[in-house]
Amino acid sequence: MKIAKEYRWEMGHRLPFHEGKCKNLHGHSYKCMVEINGEPDKNGMVLDYYDMKKIIKPIIEELDHSFMVWSGDKEVIEFLDKINSKKVIVDFQSTAENICLYLLERIKKTDLPKNINTLKVKVFETENTYAEEEISLK
Known part of the structure; x- marks a missing residue:
């Protein structure tokens, strides 16, 4: 069974290696979809959405209205x-792909239930561009 929740934040960044406009300071209205797949508990829930929010919201709050910057910049x-x-x-360039991996690692390090x-x-870096990755927790 799969559940999902969407989160949004505003964040600035730049890609100093980029040969186009993205080398400049700029920002995005980011959106991410977090999907969790697991076995429902005795009540039929994979994870309570309230508990999901308690896990993920602090990570998003850290990013919201911040500037993500590579340590070498x-x-x-x-x-x-x-x-x-x-x-x-x-310690990485703030591409959508790397931000996706960053979020995965941060969420994975939290105290997720064993049924996940x-x-x-x-x-989503823009309305129509995104990076996506899935990992196994078993």
Whole structure:
């Protein structure tokens, strides 16, 4: 059985390696769909949506209205520090694919119930572009 919940946040980033517009500072209205597949419990629930929100919402809150910056982008980190802006420093380029993997790893590290078999995250960077990955928890 599969359940899913959608989350949204606003976040800035840049891709310094990019040869097009994405090398510039910019942001997106991100959306992600988190799907959990597992065996329903005795009450017929894979996971209560309230419990799902308690697990995932703090991760999204950390990202919301922040700037995700690669740890090697020293100029931007210095600038964000200077203006006292919220930032999330990561050891990867902030592509949709890498953000998807980041969310998967963060969720996987939480205390998920043992009945969960797989976890899938789909990150929409724009209305019509996304990255998606699924992992087994068994």
